[in-house]
Amino acid sequence: MRERPAKDFGFDTRAIHAGQRPDPYTGARAVPIFQTTSYVFEDPDSAAAYFNLQEYGNTYSRIMNPTVAVFEERVANLERAAGGVAFASGLAAQAAALFTMLVPGDHIVSSAALYGGSITQLKHLQRKLGLEITFIDPDDLDLWRASLRPNTKLLYGETIGNPGGNVLDIAGVAAIAHEHGAALMIDSTFATPYLCRPIEWGADIVTHSATKFIGGHGTSIGGVAVEAGTFNWSNGRFPVVADPSPAYHGLAFHETFGVYGYLMKLRAESLRDLGAAMSPFNAFLFLLGLETLPLRMARHVENASEIATWLERQDGVTNVRYPGLASSRYRALASKYLPLGAGSIFSFDLPGGRAAGRRFIESLDLWSHLANVGDAKSLVIHPASTTHRQLSDEELTAAGISAGTIRLSVGLESASDLTQDLETGLRSVAQMRAEVTA
Amino acid sequence: MSEPGVPERWQDPFAILGILTSAKTIAIVGLSPNELRASHFVGFYLRRHGYRIVPVNPREKTILGETSYASLSEIPFPIDVVDVFRAPDAVPEIAREAVRAGAKALWCQYNVISPEGGAIAEQGGLRVVMDRCMKVEHARHLGRMHWLGFNTGRISARR
Numbered sequence: 001m002r003e004r005p006a007k008d009f010g011f012d013t014r015a016i017h018a019g020q021r022p023d024p025y026t027g028a029r030a031v032p033i034f035q036t037t038s039y040v041f042e043d044p045d046s047a048a049a050y051f052n053l054q055e056y057g058n059t060y061s062r063i064m065n066p067t068v069a070v071f072e073e074r075v076a077n078l079e080r081a082a083g084g085v086a087f088a089s090g091l092a093a094q095a096a097a098l099f100t101m102l103v104p105g106d107h108i109v110s111s112a113a114l115y116g117g118s119i120t121q122l123k124h125l126q127r128k129l130g131l132e133i134t135f136i137d138p139d140d141l142d143l144w145r146a147s148l149r150p151n152t153k154l155l156y157g158e159t160i161g162n163p164g165g166n167v168l169d170i171a172g173v174a175a176i177a178h179e180h181g182a183a184l185m186i187d188s189t190f191a192t193p194y195l196c197r198p199i200e201w202g203a204d205i206v207t208h209s210a211t212k213f214i215g216g217h218g219t220s221i222g223g224v225a226v227e228a229g230t231f232n233w234s235n236g237r238f239p240v241v242a243d244p245s246p247a248y249h250g251l252a253f254h255e256t257f258g259v260y261g262y263l264m265k266l267r268a269e270s271l272r273d274l275g276a277a278m279s280p281f282n283a284f285l286f287l288l289g290l291e292t293l294p295l296r297m298a299r300h301v302e303n304a305s306e307i308a309t310w311l312e313r314q315d316g317v318t319n320v321r322y323p324g325l326a327s328s329r330y331r332a333l334a335s336k337y338l339p340l341g342a343g344s345i346f347s348f349d350l351p352g353g354r355a356a357g358r359r360f361i362e363s364l365d366l367w368s369h370l371a372n373v374g375d376a377k378s379l380v381i382h383p384a385s386t387t388h389r390q391l392s393d394e395e396l397t398a399a400g401i402s403a404g405t406i407r408l409s410v411g412l413e414s415a416s417d418l419t420q421d422l423e424t425g426l427r428s429v430a431q432m433r434a435e436v437t438a
Numbered sequence: 439m440s441e442p443g444v445p446e447r448w449q450d451p452f453a454i455l456g457i458l459t460s461a462k463t464i465a466i467v468g469l470s471p472n473e474l475r476a477s478h479f480v481g482f483y484l485r486r487h488g489y490r491i492v493p494v495n496p497r498e499k500t501i502l503g504e505t506s507y508a509s510l511s512e513i514p515f516p517i518d519v520v521d522v523f524r525a526p527d528a529v530p531e532i533a534r535e536a537v538r539a540g541a542k543a544l545w546c547q548y549n550v551i552s553p554e555g556g557a558i559a560e561q562g563g564l565r566v567v568m569d570r571c572m573k574v575e576h577a578r579h580l581g582r583m584h585w586l587g588f589n590t591g592r593i594s595a596r597r
Contacts, residue, residue, distance in 0.1 A: 055486060077589045082588065085587055258548050263587070
């Protein structure tokens, strides 16, 4: 026997090993970077078998690459999914996941408390591809149910909403979706598989911006979509997944590949056609990130919890929206879905609107002012003037924030240094208020 | 996550790997001549990986270049595995034939779930695998399924 079949290894072990065995040809222990566009076929029959999807084979790196495949399998393994497909960015992963299952006229019910870029993407799809989209308050399960239409094919939300910190009742929304024969897709970027695995609660598709905690060091843009393999795409509501594909001589992907049908379609059609492939080098960096994901996430949530607790005690700070706080309206949901910690991205409000937000950010020295989250370095941003700038005031409110909202992504520095810097910022805002009053 | 009526031992990775590494001849009951059907994908793949494929389909003379037999009992040589692509209610009779034919294992594909058929095969001394795909399990343990980002569940530091 060549090897022992897998037993159920622990999360930390899988974060380091899943998807990779030492390279059989060279013995290389690190994941080799296969920086190649294409692959020499053994013989014409093998080439034909690969293109007919009769054999698992490498043809062209826009569609598959051995380094990227290690990353895909590792995320799929950590998320308890049947498999995964990596993309050039989180938004590319999301667009391809939607492209694989939807046709013009289909309806999506989506949380309104999403990353601004996701809302913008969905609105573009609505306009340009003829999808119908209803954005709702994700906290209200009755609203999810009431928003269903005969043509509703997908329900969509984030594990931890951006930047309002809404924790989604994934099991509740999954039940509503499945009663209706619709799928549930979750963007779990803020939780990572270390803190929450939506598939274990009934989600069908999980997407990540790997750019964030998965990479963890702010070096690379990338994304991934994984699928549980349990949704019945042949329930009569998803013709593009279930019906014969003209691109593959009439192959019916879900019927023929079963558990793997959606994933095959996502790769062999959506990734192939849209072309937003992840580069092998980025996959390598994301794999380095995943190896330390459990260690980093434990520290991220420890620092975030300490800073949120500290902020709540400060004068001139309101609405600290960290779902892990005892005062949070999401505390019960956070205990259920995020028992190891509620992530490290949250927001709070400075009374005084845009001017106060601007002054606060200008006064910081250690927190980096930039448009990203999930870095080892602590990051800060004023959403109303940056990431959520395209949103109207009503949409800002729907997303659970205001003009004076500050979003933090708590990094891995010494927590005392981080609070000290925030204290400087708060003092500066208080001074500004005093000047205005005087 | 096994279906109701499918005991864990019928999906045991050690048993599955044992069958895949020892089998040489595989009778595929319900093998379709249509190259877009799942059974054809499985037969093509297994033949490509060195197994001798024996089609069992009364409506065809040859499939994948091999003589097709009307039933298991008509196969004139020993077979190791009986791989089933038929409705679950056909499985008990196929299991009885597999026992008579001296097969070593009964393998029922995805959704071919028949606790009765599995019990008949097991009592006849066969190993049983149920609600699993022979191609997927080969690709998972011995093949290249990991090249396309599928979760094989395999963890090993061996070269």
